[in-house]
Amino acid sequence: xxxxxxxxxxxxxxxxxxxxxxxxTTISVLVTGxxxxxxxxxxxxxxxxxKVYIVLTQFMHLRFENLFLRLAVAGVFVMFALITIxxxxxxxxx
Amino acid sequence: xxNEPEVSYLEYQGRHKGIWSWLxxxxxxxxxxxYLYAVVFFFFVAATLGLLMRIELIAPGRTIMEPQTYNGxxxxxGIIMIFVIVIPGLAAVFGNFFLPILIGARDVAFxxxxxxxxxxxxxxAFLGVASxxxxxxxxxxxxxxxxxxxxxxxxxxxxxxxxxxxxxFSSILTGLNFxxxxxxxxxxxxxxxxxxxxxxALYATAxxxxxxxxxxxxxxxxxxxxxxxxxxxxxxxxxxxxxxxQHLFWIYSHPAVYIMILPAMGVVTEIFPTFSQKPVFGxxxxxxxxxxxxxxxxxxWGHHMFTSxxxxxxxxxxxxxxxxxxxxxAIKVFNWISTMYGGSIDLKPPLLYAISxxxxxxxxxxxxxxxxxxxxNVQTHDTAFVVAHFHYIIFGGMGFSFFAxxxxxxxxxxxxxxxxxxxxxxxGFNFVGFNLLYFPHFIIGIQGMPRRAYDYLPQFQTGHVxxxxxxxxxxxxxxxxxxxxxxxxxxxxxxxxxxxxxVTLEWMIPSPPPHENFDEIPEITTxxxxxxxxxxxxx
Amino acid sequence: xxxxxxxxxxxxxxxxxxxxxxxxxxxIFLFSGLFLVYxxxxxxxxxxxxxxxxxxxxxxxxxxxxxxxxxxxxxxxALTAIQKGNKRLTLILxxxxxxxxxxxxxxxxxxxxxxxxYGIYPGSPVLKNMSHGELLFFGLYYMMTxxxxxxxxxxxxxxxxxxxxxxxxxxxxxxxxxxxxxALYWHLVDLVWIFLFPLLYLIT
Numbered sequence: 001x002x003x004x005x006x007x008x009x010x011x012x013x014x015x016x017x018x019x020x021x022x023x024x025t026t027i028s029v030l031v032t033g034x035x036x037x038x039x040x041x042x043x044x045x046x047x048x049x050x051k052v053y054i055v056l057t058q059f060m061h062l063r064f065e066n067l068f069l070r071l072a073v074a075g076v077f078v079m080f081a082l083i084t085i086x087x088x089x090x091x092x093x094x
Numbered sequence: 095x096x097n098e099p100e101v102s103y104l105e106y107q108g109r110h111k112g113i114w115s116w117l118x119x120x121x122x123x124x125x126x127x128x129y130l131y132a133v134v135f136f137f138f139v140a141a142t143l144g145l146l147m148r149i150e151l152i153a154p155g156r157t158i159m160e161p162q163t164y165n166g167x168x169x170x171x172g173i174i175m176i177f178v179i180v181i182p183g184l185a186a187v188f189g190n191f192f193l194p195i196l197i198g199a200r201d202v203a204f205x206x207x208x209x210x211x212x213x214x215x216x217x218x219a220f221l222g223v224a225s226x227x228x229x230x231x232x233x234x235x236x237x238x239x240x241x242x243x244x245x246x247x248x249x250x251x252x253x254x255x256x257x258x259x260x261x262x263f264s265s266i267l268t269g270l271n272f273x274x275x276x277x278x279x280x281x282x283x284x285x286x287x288x289x290x291x292x293x294x295a296l297y298a299t300a301x302x303x304x305x306x307x308x309x310x311x312x313x314x315x316x317x318x319x320x321x322x323x324x325x326x327x328x329x330x331x332x333x334x335x336x337x338x339x340q341h342l343f344w345i346y347s348h349p350a351v352y353i354m355i356l357p358a359m360g361v362v363t364e365i366f367p368t369f370s371q372k373p374v375f376g377x378x379x380x381x382x383x384x385x386x387x388x389x390x391x392x393x394x395w396g397h398h399m400f401t402s403x404x405x406x407x408x409x410x411x412x413x414x415x416x417x418x419x420x421x422x423x424a425i426k427v428f429n430w431i432s433t434m435y436g437g438s439i440d441l442k443p444p445l446l447y448a449i450s451x452x453x454x455x456x457x458x459x460x461x462x463x464x465x466x467x468x469x470x471n472v473q474t475h476d477t478a479f480v481v482a483h484f485h486y487i488i489f490g491g492m493g494f495s496f497f498a499x500x501x502x503x504x505x506x507x508x509x510x511x512x513x514x515x516x517x518x519x520x521x522g523f524n525f526v527g528f529n530l531l532y533f534p535h536f537i538i539g540i541q542g543m544p545r546r547a548y549d550y551l552p553q554f555q556t557g558h559v560x561x562x563x564x565x566x567x568x569x570x571x572x573x574x575x576x577x578x579x580x581x582x583x584x585x586x587x588x589x590x591x592x593x594x595x596x597v598t599l600e601w602m603i604p605s606p607p608p609h610e611n612f613d614e615i616p617e618i619t620t621x622x623x624x625x626x627x628x629x630x631x632x633x
Numbered sequence: 634x635x636x637x638x639x640x641x642x643x644x645x646x647x648x649x650x651x652x653x654x655x656x657x658x659x660x661i662f663l664f665s666g667l668f669l670v671y672x673x674x675x676x677x678x679x680x681x682x683x684x685x686x687x688x689x690x691x692x693x694x695x696x697x698x699x700x701x702x703x704x705x706x707x708x709x710x711a712l713t714a715i716q717k718g719n720k721r722l723t724l725i726l727x728x729x730x731x732x733x734x735x736x737x738x739x740x741x742x743x744x745x746x747x748x749x750x751y752g753i754y755p756g757s758p759v760l761k762n763m764s765h766g767e768l769l770f771f772g773l774y775y776m777m778t779x780x781x782x783x784x785x786x787x788x789x790x791x792x793x794x795x796x797x798x799x800x801x802x803x804x805x806x807x808x809x810x811x812x813x814x815x816a817l818y819w820h821l822v823d824l825v826w827i828f829l830f831p832l833l834y835l836i837t
Contacts, residue, residue, distance in 0.1 A: 009709060
């Protein structure tokens with residue numbers, strides 16, 4: 001099976017990705033300076049998720065992969081979310 | 095098919111000679127047999143422990159052992175049976191042997207990894223047995239390792255935890271291997287919906303293995319850390335929460351039940367069409383129900399914890415989902431029965447075991463609903479009723495399906511036939527013995543007999559005596575069955591390529607299969623269970 | 634055809650990659666067990682967690698994040714380099730990745746030993762006197778960063794193997810599955826850290 005065309009990320013695109021990631025990290029660090037209360041965690045997690053999405057698609061070449069693998073990766077995170085919800089149904093209402 | 099005599103996988107000489115040609119073989123068929131021998135060996139170890147427990151319980155008070163010995167016995171019986179036999183059982187033995195053949199491949203995707211899994215498995219298994227002798231006495235926590243006791247117990251719990259961790263890792267690698275094999279190595283023309291149903295069941299199972307097992311891995315690590323480093327995740331005195339352990343434990347261990355039962359369902363789904371000479375009824379429904387069981391089964395773990403102090407809404411939620419899981423399971427039962435309906439039924443030992451599987455699985459399943467309802471659960475929780483329920487599912491379900499599988503595929507694996515009559519007699523012993531052993535537990539359980547108890551009130555003795563008698567009948571049947579198969583492996587009549595007139599791919603190749611399975615990889619053009627005009631399949 | 638066993642045949646890249654991804658899924662779930670525990674205790678003791686997290690040095694954490702992000706990029710570049718057949722550049726990039734990984738661990742070492750000096754380590758008397766939430770926070774901190782550090786070490790071993798293989802030429806522009814998979818593993822180490830960093834260091 002030779003259906004895997006070589007997908008080569010160019011050096012410059014990788015550098016751009018890194019710059020974006022570092023930028024997001026900076027924001028994430030700076031945001032802790034503001035007192036956003038309960039939103040601090042939410043903001044931190046959203047930024048982290050964006051970073052993870054970028055790493056997955058760019059560094060890990062997920063954007064070149066087939067639909068099945070992309071769905072599976074998404075499924076793994078959904079699965080974890082569902083488990084967390086299931087557990088929290090206990091802890092929130094105890 | 096070509097005429098030149100192919101060397102069977104049993105006689106094939108590779109780079110290594112003698113025993114090493116087995117221990118270093120990357121042939122999926124040989125690895126399957128390695129697993130088979132290991133599973134049988136450890137099964138008899140654990141069954142002996144079970145028998146000793148039954149003898150102890152024949153009368154109230156001390157019979158043959160001390161309470162602490164009894165605690166050690168039920169713990170290691172559980173650990174071996176669950177982690178060493180039932181979880182890997184069907185997938186590692188028959189999955190390894192037949193998955194590649196059924197999908198028309200020459201081996202699994204990662205043969206070396208496959209062999210490595212077996213070594214991990216053996217390491218874990220021996221470590222589990224060794225935990226009885228190493229350190230400070232046999233672990234006495236039960237196979238569930240519930241905290242806080244598993245943190246406080248002075249026995250060698252760490253060894254048992256490590257064993258379970260390694261076995262889990264082995265199980266993950268097998269599952270990973272199977273998923274990749276199914277994705278990448280199906281024969282040309284075998285679309286997803288042309289794949290036989292045992293591979294489908296293995297596929298659903300493998301996903302659970304990959305996605306659930308790591309959770310138990312980290313949980314066991316946390317318990318180890320708790321014991322060694324005194325961290326306090328699960329210790330209320332340090333702010334931790336013991337119920338959290340139960341959540342984590344069952345997030346894996348409930349799906350693990352489906353790791354056990356899904357391949358069992360897959361096996362009987364292969365057997366019913368063959369011995370009814372009829373295509374399987376509702377192929378699509380079986381596929382979907384396998385996947386549905388795997389998915390929904392992931393989210394019902396809380397039903398083990400109804401009396402642990404979970405919140406009301408959590409209990410409601412998990413009870414509801416438990417009932418949902420019953421639906422795809424029932425769909426499968428209807429499918430099997432409808433497959434037999436109107437077929438030309440040939441009541442050979444494999445079918446006998448497969449039918450008893452349905453019977454025992456139904457009893458186990460319905461009593462599972464008793465346990466899954468909130469009100470009745472309170473009465474039956476942690477009683478002998480639970481013991482009876484899960485033995486009906488695990489032994490009656492997975493165990494009998496394992497026996498069905500070995501009788502079904504034995505001629506293919508060894509190229510020889512066993513004695514049908516002896517096999518039928520052994521089945522009789524097994525079936526009667528099994529029911530006599532476990533059914534009384536339902537009754538004394540409802541009456542209030544707790545599980546894992548060393549002593550009991552005199553009123554439960556009738557049940558216990560009956561159960562012990564059943565245990566002896568069962569073990570007789572098991573020994574008879576194994577002897578019959580061992581004799582057949584050496585001296586049985588030569589088996590034809592297709593003794594049962596099956597139509598799936600394993601019956602299209604010689605018995606025993608050649609080293610490479612297929613001379614030429616077959617081109618698949620039809621549904622897997624196509625009995626209509628046989629010449630089309632056989633060419 | 635039967636005299637050439639499939640068992641020694643080389644694994645094609647799609648198959649190998651799928652296997653690696655599945656393995657990464659198990660790694661994600663291994664860590665998610667800890668994240669779940671974190672989430673629960675965080676919800677239960679959020680005030681304590683804030684206090685405890687203040688003890689961590691966000692600066693060291695940030696530096697380490699930068700190290701890992703850059704190393705992830707060099708790992709990805711190493712893959713690009715081998716695909717383009719540039720052996721020398723591949724080696725340089727792999728070594729840079731290894732260097733950054735080592736710096737990460739050195740940093741971690743100083744961070745941990747600093748904590749130890751203050752008597753903050755699992756089971757220590759100082760910890761026992763803290764509130765429950767703080768105690769659990771540090772338990773999680775050591776467990777999560779410890780497990781992560783273990784993965785860093787495994788990743789470094791994988792990368793070292795790749796350095797040797799690239800040097801020997803067994804990994805080249807035609808066959809680079811091992812390098813690709815090791816890079817995937819390395820990115821996973823990065824992924825886990827991306828979540829660990831804000832959850833442990835930035836919740837003050």
